[in-house]
Structure formats: C-alpha cells, structure tokens
Amino acid sequence: MKNKKTILAAKNIVKTYTTGSVETKVLRGIDLEIKEGEFIAITGRSGSGKSTLLYVLSLLDRPTSGEILFESCDTKTFSETMDSYCRLHHFGFVFQDYALLPELTALENVSIPLMVQKDNWENIKDAGEKVLEQVGLKDKLNNYPSQLSGGEKQRVAVARAIINNPKVLFADEPTANLDSKRADEIIDLIAGLRREGLTIVLVTHEKKYLQKTDRVIEISDGVITKT
Amino acid sequence: MNSLKSFRVGFFLASRQIKNANLWVNILIIFIMTVTFLNLVFISGLLEGLVTGASKDSREHYSGDIIITPDEDKINIINSNNLIEEIRESPEIRSYSVRYLQGAQIEANYSLFFEPNVERNAITGTITGIDFENENKTTNLEDFIVSGEYIYGNPQNKVLVGSGFLAEYDSAIEGSTLEGVEVGDKIKITASTSPREYVVSGILESKLNQINNRVFMSTQQFISLTGRSPQITDEIAITIFDPQTLEETRNKLSSAAESSQAKAETWRESQGQFFEDLSMTFTILGAVIGAIGLAVASVTLFIVIFINAISREK
Numbered sequence: 001m002k003n004k005k006t007i008l009a010a011k012n013i014v015k016t017y018t019t020g021s022v023e024t025k026v027l028r029g030i031d032l033e034i035k036e037g038e039f040i041a042i043t044g045r046s047g048s049g050k051s052t053l054l055y056v057l058s059l060l061d062r063p064t065s066g067e068i069l070f071e072s073c074d075t076k077t078f079s080e081t082m083d084s085y086c087r088l089h090h091f092g093f094v095f096q097d098y099a100l101l102p103e104l105t106a107l108e109n110v111s112i113p114l115m116v117q118k119d120n121w122e123n124i125k126d127a128g129e130k131v132l133e134q135v136g137l138k139d140k141l142n143n144y145p146s147q148l149s150g151g152e153k154q155r156v157a158v159a160r161a162i163i164n165n166p167k168v169l170f171a172d173e174p175t176a177n178l179d180s181k182r183a184d185e186i187i188d189l190i191a192g193l194r195r196e197g198l199t200i201v202l203v204t205h206e207k208k209y210l211q212k213t214d215r216v217i218e219i220s221d222g223v224i225t226k227t
Numbered sequence: 228m229n230s231l232k233s234f235r236v237g238f239f240l241a242s243r244q245i246k247n248a249n250l251w252v253n254i255l256i257i258f259i260m261t262v263t264f265l266n267l268v269f270i271s272g273l274l275e276g277l278v279t280g281a282s283k284d285s286r287e288h289y290s291g292d293i294i295i296t297p298d299e300d301k302i303n304i305i306n307s308n309n310l311i312e313e314i315r316e317s318p319e320i321r322s323y324s325v326r327y328l329q330g331a332q333i334e335a336n337y338s339l340f341f342e343p344n345v346e347r348n349a350i351t352g353t354i355t356g357i358d359f360e361n362e363n364k365t366t367n368l369e370d371f372i373v374s375g376e377y378i379y380g381n382p383q384n385k386v387l388v389g390s391g392f393l394a395e396y397d398s399a400i401e402g403s404t405l406e407g408v409e410v411g412d413k414i415k416i417t418a419s420t421s422p423r424e425y426v427v428s429g430i431l432e433s434k435l436n437q438i439n440n441r442v443f444m445s446t447q448q449f450i451s452l453t454g455r456s457p458q459i460t461d462e463i464a465i466t467i468f469d470p471q472t473l474e475e476t477r478n479k480l481s482s483a484a485e486s487s488q489a490k491a492e493t494w495r496e497s498q499g500q501f502f503e504d505l506s507m508t509f510t511i512l513g514a515v516i517g518a519i520g521l522a523v524a525s526v527t528l529f530i531v532i533f534i535n536a537i538s539r540e541k
Contacts, residue, residue: 101240103247115236144247 004035006072007167007199008057013066015052015222026052027063028222036167039191039200041210044219051172053219054203058091058170059083071167088116092161094171094190098153100145100160106132106152107141110160117164131159135189151182158189168199175206187212252535256528263524270520271513278506281434286494288366289437291323291464293477295484295491304489307460313483319467319476322364326462327356327449331418333392333442335405348406352392354416355441356449365464368431371438375410375429381445386425388414390432391439416442418453 015027026049034040034057042050055061057068059075068075070086078086087093100109111128118124132141135155145153154174161169171190175183183206190200191212202213210216218226245253286292297304304310307325314323334349359378363369368387369377373396378385390396394404408414408427415422425448431438450457467476473493480491 101243103243104240108243112236115239116232 004037006033007036007038007070008032008034008201009067009069010053010057011067011069013053013056013063013068015049015056015061016064026222027056030066030219030222030224032057032217032224032227034168034199034201037194037199038215039194039213040202040215040217041213042201042203042217042219043205043207043210045205048219049222050203050205050219054170054172054201057201058093058168059086060093088113089164090167092164092166092169094154094157094161094169094174096173096176098145098150098157098177100153100156102145105142105144106137106148106156106159109145109156110163113160113164127163128159131163132156134162135159149182150178151185154178154182154186155189158186158193162193166198168201169193171200171202171204173203173205175204175209248535252531255531259524259527259531263520266520266524267517270516271510274509274513275506278502278509282498282502282506284434285437285498288368288371288433289435289464290494290497291365291466292470292473292494293465293467293480293491294494294497295463295465295480295487295489296497297461298488298490301488303459303461304463304484304487305459306487307458307463310463310480310483310487310489313480314463314465317476317479319469319472321466321468322361323463323465324357324362324365325446325460326362326464327446327453327455327459328353328441328461329418329449329453329455330354331416331442331452332422333405334415334417334422335408335412337415350392350403350405352389353441354418354449354452355443356446356453356455357443358446359443362443362464365466368438368443371431371433372429373432375427378428378443378445381447382428384423384425384448385428385444386414386416386448387429387431387443388427389439389441389443390430391436392442393430396430396432397439414442416452420452420454423452 010030010032013027013030013032014025017024017026030053032053042053044050052061056063059068059070059078070090075083075086093099101112104112107125107128110132111124114124114127129138129141132138135158137152137155137159140148140152140156143152145156148156154177157174161171169190174186174190178186187209190202194200200213202209204210215227217224295304295310311323311325314320330351331354332349333352333354334347336348359368359380363377372387373390375387378387388408392405393408394406395408397404405414410427410429412427413424414427415424417423425444431443433439444452446457449455465476465480467473477491477493484491
C-alpha cells in the first residue's frame with residue numbers, strides 16, 4: 001500500500017455541533033490518509049465520532065475546521081454542486097438503515113444513481129440487473145423493499161452503491177440491523193468488492209470484522225487513538 | 228442537460244410515488260389541490276369580475292363614454308340647445324342621447340272612479356324622456372327588453388317600464404312595486420300637470436338601477452306631461468368613435484357644458500372612486516382568501532402526505 005497514492009486525506013479535522021449555548025466537539029483534530037484501494041475500518045465506542053468522521057470524509061457534511069483532500073483537491077473550495085457531483089460519480093454509500101425508497105423496486109432503487117448520469121434506459125436497466133446479479137439478487141429484481149429481508153435490503157443498498165463504479169465506498173454500520181449470519185454475508189460481499197482501485201471505508205463497532213480490513217482506525221472522544 | 232436529467236429522475240420518482248400510494252390518498256390530494264387552485268384563481272377573478280362587469284355595464288348601457296350632468300349644486304342642465312349643437316357638430320362623437328328626468332307618481336290597476344276604501348296600487352318613481360332611437364344607438368336600451376316591444380318613433384302614450392317597478396320582476400318591499408302589470412296594460416302617471424294614461428309597450432330588465440328604476444317615454448310625451456322646457460335637460464350620454472380621443476373630447480365639451488351649469492365627465496370619472504375602491508377591496512379580499520386557502524391546503528396536504536408516508540413505512 002505504500003506505493004499507492006493517497007485518495008482521501010483529512011488534515012486536522014475539527015467538527016463541532018452547537019445546540020443552543022451548548023457546544024459539543026465531536027472530532028478534535030483528526031489527521032488521516034487513505035490510500036487508493038485500501039480497505040479501512042473506523043471503529044470505536046458509540047458517540048466516539050466514527051460516523052461523523054465518515055460523513056465528513058464523504059462530503060456529506062462539512063468540517064468546522066481542517067481540510068479534506070480528495071485526490072489532492074482541497075474540498076473546502078468545492079461548491080455544494082461539486083460536492084454532489086463528487087458523491088454521485090466517485091463515492092458509493094451503504095447505510096445502516098438501507099435508505100431504500102419504499103415505492104421503488106430493487107432494480108429501480110439500484111438504477112437511481114445511473115438515471116441522473118445516463119440517458120439510455122435500456123443501458124441503465126442492464127447495468128442494474130447486472131449489479132443485482134453480482135450481489136445475488138437476480139431473482140428479486142422487481143421486489144419492493146417491503147418484500148425483501150434485511151440482508152437482501154442491504155445487498156440492494158450495496159448494489160446501488162457500486163453501480164456507478166465509485167472510487168470510494170463508504171459503509172456506515174452496514175451490519176447493525178442484521179443477524180450474525182446476514183451480517184457476515186454483507187461484510188464478505190463488501191470485502192469481495194475490493195478490486196483494483198476501489199477504496200472501502202467501513203464504520204463498524206464489531207471487532208470480528210476488523211481482521212478483514214487492511215487497517216483499523218480507532219477513535220475515542222473525537223481523536224484517533226490507534227491506527 | 229443536468230437539470231433535464233434531474234427533472235426526469237424527479238418525474239420518475241413522483242410517478243412511482245403516485246402509482247404506489249393509496250388511491251384514496253391520491254384522490255384526496257388531487258381534490259385539495261384542485262379546490263386550492265380554484266380558490267386562488269376563481270374567487271379573486273370572480274370578485275374582480277363582478278366589479279369590472281358592473282363598471283362595463285354602466286359604461287355601455289348608461290353613461291356612454293362621456294356623460295354630461297348638472298353641476299353638483301345644480302338641479303338641471305340649462306340652455307341645452309347650445310350644448311347639444313356643440314355635441315352634434317363634434318366629429319369625434321358617434322352618438323348621443325339627451326335625457327329628461329323627473330319624479331312622478333305611477334299608478335296601476337286604478338279605477339275610473341274614486342273608491343275611498345280600496346288601497347291604490349301606486350308608487351313614486353323617475354320618469355325619463357328620451358329619443359328612443361338615439362338612446363338605443365348610444366346605450367343599446369332595446370337589448371334589455373324582456374317582454375313586449377321597444378318603442379320607435381314618437382307613438383302616442385307608449386312607455387317602457389323598468390322591472391324595478393314591477394312586483395313580478397322585483398321582490399322588493401311590498402308596496403314599493405306595482406302589482407300585476409303586464410305589456411299592454413295601462414298605467415297612470417302624475418307629474419306636474421294632471422295625470423295621463425300610458426300603455427306599457429315593453430318591460431326593461433338589466434343589472435343597472437338607472438334602467439330598472441325608470442319609466443321611459445319619448446321626449447315629446449315627457450315635455451307634454453311635465454311642462455318642462457326642452458332647453459332644460461338632466462343627462463346627456465355620449466359615445467365616441469375613437470377611445471384615444473376620450474380626454475380630448477371631454478375637455479372640449481367641458482367648456483361648452485360650463486355655460487350650461489353642467490359638467491362633462493368620462494365614464495370612469497362618472498363612476499367615481501366607488502368602483503376603484505370596490506375593485507381594490509375585492510382584490511385584497513381575493514388575495515387574503517387565496518392566502519388563507521393556500522396555507523390551509525398546504526398544512527392539510529402536509530398532514531395527508533406525512534401520515535401516508537409514515538403508515539407506508541410501517
């Protein structure tokens with residue numbers, strides 16, 4: 001990994017939330033570099049700031065101070081439109097609660113990111129079918145989320161995250177709502193996506209999954225305690 | 228291009244949302260939106276239209292483009308001949324109608340013999356002397372005949388009666404209208420001189436009080452009945468060829484009207500501040516009703532969509 005170039009970097013990231021007169025410092029000067037193709041895990045106790053760090057790294061949220069560099073570009077200079085463009089074209093997301101649209105079928109849910117990018121519906125449909133096949137849901141294309149199990153929903157979410165061939169996949173506690181067996185399958189699925197160039201950032205508090213990653217970053221009270 | 232794609236995705240999501248939502252929820256949402264739209268567009272439009280319609284009617288069927296009436300502190304227009312001559316010679320003027328007005332007692336269903344114990348069917352109203360052809364050219368009075376015939380020429384003892392005087396047409400306070408008067412019936416009008424008998428040739432009904440609450444007779448009949456000098460008139464309604472010359476024509480007639488103790492006003496001036504105030508009031512009222520309707524509809528739609536989303540999530 002040493003020869004790989006840095007795809008994401010965080011420099012002295014501070015994130016503070018203010019509620020009324022109460023100021024809560026969630027991240028207190030995080031420095032981090034993530035190499036291209038690296039599979040890293042961010043772990044820590046509840047409230048340690050691991051999810052906040054993921055949101056800041058993935059441009060879903062802005063740091064109070066500090067810099068996020070994506071492919072050496074300082075994202076502080078990005079407009080909201082550029083943030084959106086970056087998230088759409090370069091990042092994929094998997095969330096704990098799946099974040100699927102209940103009125104769309106699995107195929108439609110997966111196809112949404114491509115609809116914004118491409119014109120040809122047939123191509124979009126083909127890509128959707130292909131990626132669902134890749135996650136083992138070939139026979140559930142036209143099922144609605146309410147007709148899928150938790151594990152299947154998360155597979156659809158993974159398929160949606162990778163359909164646009166992202167450079168970085170962010171997964172925020174993707175196994176939190178799943179039983180042990182389904183959780184293992186999802187982690188194996190995500191780990192199996194490690195192809196050349198795909199970087200994975202996994203937020204989890206499950207110790208057993210850490211060994212599958214290249215590097216573990218442990219956070220406690222907003223600072224990195226182990227890397 | 229991007230916005231087109233975003234629109235396409237938005238449309239796709241909306242279509243799926245509608246397709247998969249509860250049918251009755253969709254119907255309710257569409258109903259609320261339709262009612263809100265109607266409320267926004269039609270209520271304000273209706274209120275504004277009422278005023279505009281009344282103003283237009285007044286112009287087309289009463290005042291014409293310009294109307295000459297006595298000065299504020301005067302009762303009649305005097306020396307009308309000079310003024311009428313000026314009007315007749317003005318090339319901008321398309322038509323005009325000179326009107327003579329006077330209060331009179333109008334009686335129907337009367338007996339030839341005095342019967343002290345029988346209640347008389349009599350009212351007090353305004354009689355109007357006009358040249359029927361000129362009036363029709365100027366205000367299309369014939370259009371408002373709802374029964375009987377319009378009067379042409381100068382027939383003896385024929386009148387047109389406004390519906391406001393007749394119980395069959397106007398459900399006003401009992402005793403303020405004539406009972407059972409129809410076309411062909413005789414009515415008795417008493418003005419300055421002794422009463423005369425007239426035959427009802429036609430009945431007029433419009434939205435204007437100036438038509439509904441008058442009895443129309445020829446100028447000659449009026450003068451004969453009231454003994455009024457032809458030089459003393461009450462209203463002159465005028466229409467012009469070109470609306471662009473309205474102010475110019477009004478100014479020209481104003482100086483002639485001054486020497487007759489009268490004033491010339493455009494149709495808008497003659498309607499006064501009333502219509503403008505009414506229009507403004509209705510506009511504000513429409514906006515307020517629309518805003519309240521929009522707010523109520525927004526909250527209702529939010530609640531409906533929210534409950535629908537929550538229940539589907541479950």
